[in-house]
Amino acid sequence: MPTPAHPAPGHPGGHVVVVGNGQAGMQLIDSLRAGGYAGAITVFGEEPHAPYQRPPLSKDYLAAGADPEPLPLRAARFFLEHDVDARHGVAVTAVDRHARTVAAADGTTLRYTTLVLATGARNRPLAVPGSGLAGIHGLRTLDDAERVHAHLGRAANVVVIGAGFIGLEFAAAAAARGANVTVLEYGPRPLGRAVSATMSGHIAAAHVRDGIDLRLGDGIAAFVGTDGHVTAAVAGSGAEYPADLVMVGVGVLPRTELALAAGLEVDNGIVVDGALRTSDPNIFALGDCANFPQPRLGARARLESVQNATDQARHAAAAILGETGEYDELPWFWSHQGTLKLQIAGLSQPGDGTVLRGDPATGKFSVFCFRDGRLAAVESVNAPADHMAARRALAAGRTLDPDQAADPTFDFKAWSRDPAPAAV
Numbered sequence: 001m002p003t004p005a006h007p008a009p010g011h012p013g014g015h016v017v018v019v020g021n022g023q024a025g026m027q028l029i030d031s032l033r034a035g036g037y038a039g040a041i042t043v044f045g046e047e048p049h050a051p052y053q054r055p056p057l058s059k060d061y062l063a064a065g066a067d068p069e070p071l072p073l074r075a076a077r078f079f080l081e082h083d084v085d086a087r088h089g090v091a092v093t094a095v096d097r098h099a100r101t102v103a104a105a106d107g108t109t110l111r112y113t114t115l116v117l118a119t120g121a122r123n124r125p126l127a128v129p130g131s132g133l134a135g136i137h138g139l140r141t142l143d144d145a146e147r148v149h150a151h152l153g154r155a156a157n158v159v160v161i162g163a164g165f166i167g168l169e170f171a172a173a174a175a176a177r178g179a180n181v182t183v184l185e186y187g188p189r190p191l192g193r194a195v196s197a198t199m200s201g202h203i204a205a206a207h208v209r210d211g212i213d214l215r216l217g218d219g220i221a222a223f224v225g226t227d228g229h230v231t232a233a234v235a236g237s238g239a240e241y242p243a244d245l246v247m248v249g250v251g252v253l254p255r256t257e258l259a260l261a262a263g264l265e266v267d268n269g270i271v272v273d274g275a276l277r278t279s280d281p282n283i284f285a286l287g288d289c290a291n292f293p294q295p296r297l298g299a300r301a302r303l304e305s306v307q308n309a310t311d312q313a314r315h316a317a318a319a320i321l322g323e324t325g326e327y328d329e330l331p332w333f334w335s336h337q338g339t340l341k342l343q344i345a346g347l348s349q350p351g352d353g354t355v356l357r358g359d360p361a362t363g364k365f366s367v368f369c370f371r372d373g374r375l376a377a378v379e380s381v382n383a384p385a386d387h388m389a390a391r392r393a394l395a396a397g398r399t400l401d402p403d404q405a406a407d408p409t410f411d412f413k414a415w416s417r418d419p420a421p422a423a424v
């Protein structure tokens with residue numbers, strides 16, 4: 001058991017142990033120190049790398065001649081400067097809530113006063129015949145991206161399973177590298193769970209224009225191969241698509257195994273309250289692994305985004321430092337798919353009314369989503385000013401008239417900056 005280096009304010013002998021050195025874990029540490037936490041901090045990360053950013057892995061990192069070095073989440077000197085005991089390449093294997101200890105794969109056991117589970121997510125496995133063939137990849141970690149990057153330049157035919165964010169980003173990157181790309185999507189539209197049907201339709205059209213063969217309503221049934229390597233993907237319809245490389249992007253599963261084994265409440269993620277505390281008040285969970293009350297939806301949600309991970313980390317750090325309050329940050333997201341720079345503010349829902357602002361033919365437009373007569377989300381393509389204005393408006397709880405949203409002469413940006421609410 002370590003002797004904590006510094007007594008924490010309000011926590012004599014405080015020791016925050018963070019499991020996961022990704023986006024959420026690193027921000028939590030940063031915010032704790034910035035907020036004046038003087039206790040000991042230890043962070044575990046099971047990947048054998050210094051913390052790095054995941055978003056570029058399905059975008060710029062895949063381009064021909066891209067820098068093979070990942071973008072770091074923090075500079076190497078961060079740990080020394082912030083007096084953090086960083087254990088890269090070491091997994092936490094168990095949590096003993098009674099003793100308040102964690103056991104790690106390197107044989108150490110550490111005592112915590114506060115434990116933070118920032119364990120992220122893992123790719124959802126695909127259980128169809130032939131899934132084990134070589135040449136079938138997922139994309140979550142730097143090691144995944146390195147493997148895919150090495151093979152992408154040699155792949156003539158690429159099949160992508162799933163038209164979610166990762167699948168479409170990868171499809172655009174593979175097409176830019178000159179591959180013939182087919183995307184198989186079981187559902188009726190791409191990004192079906194993430195954007196409005198209006199935006200989904202425009203995104204589908206853009207990818208088809210860029211030469212991607214987008215097969216909707218046809219899922220994967222099996223893979224076939226020769227000498228242990230994939231040669232084709234067979235769709236549910238029976239259609240067969242030649243493949244030298246397959247990317248599986250069928251969603252993720254929250255990493256809840258530690259929480260489950262420790263007896264914490266788990267339900268599509270580690271269940272937390274508005275302060276991001278789990279069913280054990282000494283343990284927080286945040287980022288991709290956390291199922292939290294989302295006041296803007298009036299329901300629980302688990303979100304997978306950099307914004308969610310970093311804002312939750314700031315909130316949890318404040319809670320550890322003694323602040324009270326419910327987490328209620330506006331969700332926002334971005335995705336770069338070839339020339340499409342998609343930005344989303346708020347969360348759209350099936351059944352939202354939509355209004356188009358701008359002309360999709362120009363490649364620059366936004367879809368405004370209204371629920372119960374109020375602005376609920378804005379999805380923008382190559383329209384960053386609309387996105388920023390939407391974030392300001394939604395964060396402030398302001399709404400506008402659908403006619404205003406659709407009117408190209410209405411100055412949405414100026415309106416969003418106006419401190420006086422125009423319409424409520």
Ligand SMILES: Cc1cc2nc3c(=O)[nH]c(=O)nc-3n(C[C@H](O)[C@H](O)[C@H](O)COP(=O)(O)OP(=O)(O)OC[C@H]3O[C@@H](n4cnc5c(N)ncnc54)[C@H](O)[C@@H]3O)c2cc1C
Nearest residue numbers: 020022023024046054055091092120287288304305306309
């Ligand atoms: C390829 C890709 C592209 C993306 N693009 C975008 C984008 O464009 N925009 C956007 O907003 N979001 C994007 N995301 C999502 C975003 O990266 C995640 O939402 C974010 O990283 C979540 O942060 P996190 O800290 O919760 O999890 P992670 O960043 O995944 O970090 C969790 C870490 O915990 C470690 N861990 C888990 N269990 C243990 C254990 N027992 N012991 C030790 N370590 C453990 C994991 O190995 C992992 O490194 C993308 C994700 C991927 C994979």
